[in-house]
Amino acid sequence: MGVDVIVAENLTKTYGGRRGLAGLDLVVRPGEVLGFLGPNGAGKTTTIRLLLDLIRPTAGTVRVLGLDPRADAVALNRRIGYLPGDLVVDSRHTVETCLGFLASLRGGAGRDRIGALAGRLGLERSAPIRSLSKGNRQKVGIVQAFMHEPELLILDEPTAGLDPLVQQTFLAMVGEAAARGATVFMSSHVLTEVEAVADRVAIIRDGRLVALDTFAALRASAVRRVDLTFTEPVDPAEFAGLPGVTDLHADGASLRCHLTGSPDALLRAATRHTVTGIVATEPALEDLFHSYYTGPEPIDAR
Numbered sequence: 001m002g003v004d005v006i007v008a009e010n011l012t013k014t015y016g017g018r019r020g021l022a023g024l025d026l027v028v029r030p031g032e033v034l035g036f037l038g039p040n041g042a043g044k045t046t047t048i049r050l051l052l053d054l055i056r057p058t059a060g061t062v063r064v065l066g067l068d069p070r071a072d073a074v075a076l077n078r079r080i081g082y083l084p085g086d087l088v089v090d091s092r093h094t095v096e097t098c099l100g101f102l103a104s105l106r107g108g109a110g111r112d113r114i115g116a117l118a119g120r121l122g123l124e125r126s127a128p129i130r131s132l133s134k135g136n137r138q139k140v141g142i143v144q145a146f147m148h149e150p151e152l153l154i155l156d157e158p159t160a161g162l163d164p165l166v167q168q169t170f171l172a173m174v175g176e177a178a179a180r181g182a183t184v185f186m187s188s189h190v191l192t193e194v195e196a197v198a199d200r201v202a203i204i205r206d207g208r209l210v211a212l213d214t215f216a217a218l219r220a221s222a223v224r225r226v227d228l229t230f231t232e233p234v235d236p237a238e239f240a241g242l243p244g245v246t247d248l249h250a251d252g253a254s255l256r257c258h259l260t261g262s263p264d265a266l267l268r269a270a271t272r273h274t275v276t277g278i279v280a281t282e283p284a285l286e287d288l289f290h291s292y293y294t295g296p297e298p299i300d301a302r
């Protein structure tokens with residue numbers, strides 16, 4: 001394992017008196033695809049801008065590829081592919097001229113891949129930028145982020161405005177980048193697309209990290225509903241106080257409860273009887289994330 005690709009410690013940004021980001025601690029490992037989720041105004045774009053030294057932190061530190069984004073901006077520019085939420089380019093030029101210029105800012109790196117990437121995304125290279133739809137402008141941003149095969153891709157809402165077919169192409173490109181060893185940090189509002197490509201997901205809310213884990217672990221830590229049926233009536237007292245078990249209801253030979261974490265203790269208790277049926281209802285992914293978006297405030301009020 002090489003050096004951690006992004007290390008943010010107590011990263012904080014206030015805009016005047018307004019909170020942008022409130023003490024973010026986050027480590028992104030080499031070669032992982034990290035999905036960065038959160039509701040509007042959570043601080044996703046603020047985080048991304050801090051990683052790139054487009055804005056300066058009020059407090060805390062961040063290192064990217066082992067370097068300081070402020071002191072090492074030029075070196076990092078060649079090693080990072082950045083897709084901003086709002087790509088600003090000279091709209092009088094054609095797609096070709098614009099991408100060629102962006103390549104020249106990186107010493108020409110990636111110029112030879114422009115044609116192939118544009119073709120793959122269905123982007124007309126001779127079109128003037130000003131004539132492009134929102135989705136086609138987004139493709140220009142994607143091409144310039146990927147063309148020099150950077151070690152780190154930082155993508156702010158990359159699929160905004162793309163039609164479903166192009167979204168699939170884009171997700172395949174993320175997969176290929178990860179396969180060649182690149183690290184991908186990508187913000188999104190779309191759970192399913194993040195789930196399709198991300199190794200882990202970070203969820204931020206009100207400028208703070210509220211969860212950071214794999215989808216599987218987040219699901220495992222969620223509350224499931226379990227319905228058990230037996231050949232004969234059971235005494236709910238036998239199940240009360242088992243690890244992770246709450247909201248117990250017994251009705252004759254049926255037992256219903258909520259379960260958090262491992263089902264092991266519950267299953268061991270159940271198999272003291274003859275079990276005739278078990279149904280465990282997983283929370284829908286949307287519900288799971290909704291609980292992170294709207295649940296109680298994080299305890300650590302810095």
Ligand SMILES: Nc1ncnc2c1ncn2[C@@H]1O[C@H](COP(=O)(O)OP(=O)(O)OP(=O)(O)O)[C@@H](O)[C@H]1O
Nearest residue numbers: 015018019020038039040041042043044045046047
């Ligand atoms: N330049 C700015 N001046 C003042 N406040 C700002 C500025 N940029 C962001 N903010 C505030 O900081 C907070 C975080 O904004 P940010 O754009 O980082 O959120 P986000 O998670 O990217 O949201 P979205 O999903 O809507 O893009 C918001 O309350 C926003 O109003």
